[in-house]
Every structure is written in C-alpha cells, then in structure tokens.
Amino acid sequence: MPGETFHERLRAAWRHQQSLLCVGIDPELSRLPVELQEHAEPFLAFGKAIVDATAPHVCAFKPQAAHFAAKGFEDQLAALIEYIHHQYPGIPVILDAKRGDVGGTAICYAQEAFERYAADAVTVNPYLGYDSIAPYLAYQNRGVIVLCRTSNPHSDWLQKGRVEETPLYLAVARQVAEWDEHQQCMLVTGATYPEELRRVRDAVEDMPLLVPGVGAQGGDIERVISAGKDQEGAGMVISSSRGIIFASSDSDFAQRAADAAQRTKAEINKARGVITG
C-alpha cells in the first residue's frame, strides 16, 4: 500500500475484481450453522468461510465492529482482518464502526481502526465536525468513510433538515469533499434514496460512495447504478450483509453465500453494462 492513495487501491479492486459488491460481515451467533456455534472461535471460522466463498465476487469486505464487540470477540475480528489481508491482499477491508469523537479520544479510535485492526478504511460520523475527522485523515493512505445519507427510515428528521436552503446531507457531502486532500474520503449514501444519491454524486464528482441498503432493505440496484455511478461506470462500493452471509444457516452456508454474492455482483454489473460470469 505505500505511496498509493485509498482511492487508487479501491479503483484497482474495482477493475481487477470486476465488481462493485462489498460483503458486510455482521455475524450473529444464533444464525450460524449449528456446528460453528460450538466452535472455539465461531465468528472467525464463519468469517473465514464467508470470505473464501465470496472473495471472487467482491471489491471490498466490511466487517461490523458491534457484532464482535457485543460478544467480546475483538480478537476474532483482528484475526479475520489479518486473514483477509494475507489471503486477498488486493481486497480492501472497511471496518464499519461509525465512530465519532474528538481530540485524544478520536486519536484512540483511529489507532483502534488502523493499527489494532489494520483496516484499510473506517466509517465515521460527521456530527462533531472536523475535529472528529482529522485524526483519521492523518493516516493519509487509509480511507475515511463519512456518514452522509444513511439508508434507515428515520434518518430524515435530521439528515433532510435544510441548512440555509441546503439539505444537511448535501452540506455534509460538500464539506467532506473539501476535507479530502489525499483521495481517502468516501460517503455513506443509502441505496434506499436514489434521488438523493444522485444529488450527492453531482456534488462530489468522482468521490467513491459506500452504498448500503440493497437486498434486505429493498434498494433497487438499477436505480442505484443510474444515480450513483461515476464516469467510468464504477464509483460505488455496494454493500450487502445479511442477504449474503445468512443466505443459509445450514452447512452449505458458504456455497450459498458464494451464490448470492455472484448473483448480486452480476445484477450490479448488468445494470452498469459490464458482462461478468
């Protein structure tokens, strides 16, 4: 990774993998196959199997910190990320942590994400402003993914508020574009609001977008591609978690996850006019 910006590494993954799909790894003990529930390191074993099964179809993996933290499985999260780096060095790992704090505390969260877990990028919350983003930007070749227009139903009340005629989420998008000196920033923009995704794309030119909300949440892939693609027909990391990792809770879970990932990748590629297997 030395010398390359996060955006450069992400674009290389888009090209090499021929995919915009990101698989989110949000394990829940009760939804794992029974034989894995009794494993000494259940989330690591599950995560490795999902990674191996879906790696041919993704441009990124996105493990979710809370799912590991609720169980005290931080060591398994660190080991899983290390495994991805070792086995699939061209596929960036996004730590989905949505941290937001300032000063020495934000420095600690940046250390947690980039040093302890060695993530390529981390999701962060803009509510505290630049003080809360700067400690991540200081890692100039890592990615900083700022919440902009989230996919959940009750995000309107704040994110669609108008600040001097501009909706708040667009103000966030423009501000992050100004902060992005080292091609390291992205924006979270939910698939469930494609018109707003389009406005964000227009506001930030070719900044990559992290797009959750396809699959279980109902975001429409064709509308997402039309609204959010960049000039090269890429520009997005389209994340799906439960629809892929929990495609089956039986011993065929890895094969079923691979099938679901391949299907989703193909659907995305069809919508952007790219033919893949």
Add this chain to the structure above:
Amino acid sequence: MPGETFHERLRAAWRHQQSLLCVGIDPELSRLPVELQEHAEPFLAFGKAIVDATAPHVCAFKPQAAHFAAKGFEDQLAALIEYIHHQYPGIPVILDAKRGDVGGTAICYAQEAFERYAADAVTVNPYLGYDSIAPYLAYQNRGVIVLCRTSNPHSDWLQKGRVEETPLYLAVARQVAEWDEHQQCMLVTGATYPEELRRVRDAVEDMPLLVPGVGAQGGDIERVISAGKDQEGAGMVISSSRGIIFASSDSDFAQRAADAAQRTKAEINKARGVITG
C-alpha cells in the same frame, strides 16, 4: 436498580454525594506513573486508584471506551466498571462510547454497553435518528445520553445549522425530549457554549445534561451553573477528565486526583449555592 428510572438514580447520586462532578476515565499509557505502566493490567490498576481517590467527590464516573479499545484492554474496562458497581453501588457509570448505528447493529452496541459492560448509561450519536436510539431505550432503566451541542470548536458547522429557523442542536434536544418516555435520556451540552446550554435547558425542562468542557477546555463553571441548572440547583453531570486523572503522573497521582476532584466539586457547589467540604 429494579423499578427505578435512570433519572431517579442520578438524582439520588446528586443528593447523596452532594456533587454534580463526573470524573472521566480516559487513560493513556504514556501518562500513567511509571510503576503502573509496567503493571499487568495498567488501565485497571490506574482506574481503580482514581475511582477510590475521587469517589467521595463525584455523582458519576465516565470511562471512555476508545482509550481501552485502542490498546485491546476491553477486559480491563469491564473489570473496572464491575469494581465501581461493587464498591460504590450508588454512583452511576456512564460508558462514553458515542455509538451510532441502526437495526441489529445498534442492538449489538446496546448489548455491549448494558450487558457486557453493565454500564448505567451510554453516550450515543443522533445522526441516524430514532432507529439508532430505540435499541438503547428498550433498556428502560438505563440511561441514553444523546450528543446535542458538543464542546469542541468545529462542531458549529453542523450543529448550529438552522433547520427551519431552529438550530440543529435545539431540534435534537426537543426530539430527544419527545423520545424520553422512561426518564432515561440525557443530552451532551458542552460547557464551552453556555448561552446554548441555557437554550437547551429551556427547551427540555428538567432533563439531566452531561456537560463536558470545564477544566482543560476552558468552560466557565459559574456561567455553566447559571445556564444549565434545574429548579433544584442540580440537573447536570459536569464531567472533567484530564484535569483530574492526570493532575500528576507521579506516584502521588491518586491523592492529586482526589484534591482536584474535591476542588472542582467545591467550585461547582459554590456556584450553585451549596456549601460542602
């Protein structure tokens, strides 16, 4: 705690402890006394000493999750909170984590805070709206402390934006007051903006406020008390971290922390017309 709301327990602590001071526990390895840096569990040993030294002067303790997470010291955080509950059962523990996520992930973060760490309250971020707060509110006798007007200098750009003539932080305050069916919500309102603290107080009647930013950040205690007190001259949990826990980095650190806590408590009490030792 059964049957009591979080607000009731907090008010009991205000009365019994005769203090509005909250000591924030944000350990940094390089700032610990040398003999503790080589301890097998340095943050636990340091935290216990700070807790024992300052307990007579506080209404709450506020350990900061990032400082433990950056070092992989989660077990020490859990043990420290368990120690506080066991030794000082009347003093609530606020886990400062500033989490913000939705759905199953927010449920995991709530489990992390309230089950794994057994915190009495947790700080959360409002950017994702009600979906991100509801899983915490479901623990009806625990506290949910929502970021409102944070104390850091660059929070203006978003938090002071006007949403239909109302500054965003006030819209957040009013919204949280509506969510607070079980007397469990608080708002983070920085000591560095006393006029806005007053507007928040006016908007939310007697909801307790978590007030960081006195001490190192320069918030003025008299102005804070005047702006933020409730009808009983309480209503706030005034948090100070570095000014107390790092009052000394020598072997006298605990005594110096106790002195600083007592001094700060007395200054707060003087400003609210309460005489304490």
